Amino acid sequence: MAPKAPKAPKSPIPNHFFFLLLILSAFSAAAASGKLRSRRPCRRLVFYFHDILYNGKNAANATAAIVGAPAWGNTTVLTGMNHFGDVVVFDDPITVDNNLHGTPVGRAQGFYIYDKKEIFTAWLGFSFVFNSTEHRGSLNFAGADPLMNKTRDVSVIGGTGDFFMARGIATLSTDSFEGEVYFRLRADIKLFECW
Amino acid sequence: MAPKAPKAPKSPIPNHFFFLLLILSAFSAAAASGKLRSRRPCRRLVFYFHDILYNGKNAANATAAIVGAPAWGNTTVLTGMNHFGDVVVFDDPITVDNNLHGTPVGRAQGFYIYDKKEIFTAWLGFSFVFNSTEHRGSLNFAGADPLMNKTRDVSVIGGTGDFFMARGIATLSTDSFEGEVYFRLRADIKLFECW
């Protein structure tokens, strides 16, 4: 018997279903490659942390100390050539405002290494360890800190507790400093992965 | 010819298609902002690693050494004030059980820095480098390690080989220690991004 008309066979699944599946795959692929990702933070937090560097005379209230230095330096005084090679360990109080004597909500713990002879720049690896009624857990950071820039971005590379699996950007700015002993950093933390 | 009734024109794409697209977008947005993400690990691994710190007498079997110290310390003996400022490099065997002499499946390589004067805490940056029939590749870790807590979480910040692009949390616990020379850590690794 010859076919009556060039009509597609009646299928229980409508044709546009396949078209939708195609779009679905495209969306998923886009999500995987990041094309659909939002640049609006899913969480934003601002904190200050306060670094008091040991200089041979302030053992009682220092929160940081030089623990490595190049051949031409030492661990008591910051080295010349923009401190190139100085490794500093810190345990700085974190506050919600810019007052050093405000109630700390946690500690900024880790290290920085001055890494350029010509200007001040550093490499940072540290955590915010929270211990307040509002926040429990930690945020981990890493990245280059070109200190002389008004703002500089480091990566939020992970988090635990309230910040489980967090990723994002922290914009650091030097809020204040006194000589080479005290400086206060403002951290504007923008998370783009929140879980 | 006048239209017979206020009926929508017959479109080749059914109306509910647009409704589905809407839902699709919502799902994608939710995925991007993390709301749908599962807190069930996509992979879980438990290992032990064994740290034998050089103390001036155990050069032969030490797996770790002090390589930085504050002005008031040195690189042979751990410094007072809870070792604040001591930088330790390690290359520790990884085993699947808590036996130091078990067959290593890889090496835990990296560093920790004691970073608090009042209690023992450290900042960790290290990798598990696997070299066994079961696992090839590496897992990279970073985070704060408040040693005195029974368990503490650090971030899995990446991976290579079998652990390509991994992210997650490693829960560390001190499984055993002998004075300040030997300690054994248990790492309960939970990956939440597996690729």
Next chain:
Amino acid sequence: MAPKAPKAPKSPIPNHFFFLLLILSAFSAAAASGKLRSRRPCRRLVFYFHDILYNGKNAANATAAIVGAPAWGNTTVLTGMNHFGDVVVFDDPITVDNNLHGTPVGRAQGFYIYDKKEIFTAWLGFSFVFNSTEHRGSLNFAGADPLMNKTRDVSVIGGTGDFFMARGIATLSTDSFEGEVYFRLRADIKLFECW
């Protein structure tokens, strides 16, 4: 009136809609657990960076310096036992080809720690800080570097600016070296999260 046939009631939403929702959920869950993720890079970049280690005589053009060493070493000369324990800070020029004197497109800044007594291996924490017409921003890296392997993978743990939220793998290879003072690394950067 008895029903004429066991026919489902006519619904304004077709049945296959629910089937599609089911698939949609499955796709989203798969995306969350990583099963659908592509191993094709969303971005690929190749650079070279050049490390000239200070050795007591080359202060003028050194780009790196030893800043930590074990008890049996010092910060002027690399230590025996495969440099185990040497901490090196660097600020190396990045070029697009393998010519040390090519126009730098940025700086590779950070540190490495030799971490094994038996062979050369190191742990790396560093950033590529770009400052060219083509790229602005930074890429942050961490991971184990078994130097003697022809290629070795470290993790791209984050990025800023043009590399906002990047994640991926950088395959490092030693492109050239001269004694223990100069070495040139090739970095084949493959990003799998691009935003």
